[in-house]
Amino acid sequence: MKRLVVVLLGAFLLVGCHKEMASPDYVGNWIWSQSVGGFAGITYKAKPGEQVLLRLDDAGKLTITRADTVFFSSNYSVQKAAKDDEYVLTISNKKLYPGPIKNYVPTLYGNQQMIFQTGKLTLYDIEITDGYSHLFIR
Numbered sequence: 001m002k003r004l005v006v007v008l009l010g011a012f013l014l015v016g017c018h019k020e021m022a023s024p025d026y027v028g029n030w031i032w033s034q035s036v037g038g039f040a041g042i043t044y045k046a047k048p049g050e051q052v053l054l055r056l057d058d059a060g061k062l063t064i065t066r067a068d069t070v071f072f073s074s075n076y077s078v079q080k081a082a083k084d085d086e087y088v089l090t091i092s093n094k095k096l097y098p099g100p101i102k103n104y105v106p107t108l109y110g111n112q113q114m115i116f117q118t119g120k121l122t123l124y125d126i127e128i129t130d131g132y133s134h135l136f137i138r
Helices: 002-016
Strands: 028-037 042-044 052-056 061-066 069-080 086-096 112-117 120-125 132-137
Touching: none
Parallel strands: none
Antiparallel strands: 028 042, 028 052, 028 132, 052 061, 061 069, 069 086, 086 112, 112 120, 120 132
């Protein structure tokens, strides 16, 4: 009987306790700082007073917005790379803003090498020779 009580108590504790999974540190809102690259090595930045946001959510959705207008939207997944702070960000289901863009907004093509450091997120185009690197800060 004593053994049965201990087993039942243990079972209730195991069922009642569950560990919450913490979101990875790269999940959340990031402010675009600049993009550099292309054939001519051009640097693009937001206009003064303008804020472009990159959002990576827990559900695997990536969006880039400017003034509450979504310019880029995609599902994403992340795989660990060789170094501690490096990942590969795989983008799928790209949906680009259909209207004209008067100032550069970073768009992501294909897979991105993602380097995450506290307060800083850098995305590099992997599959494009004259691609861009995009810097985002918290």
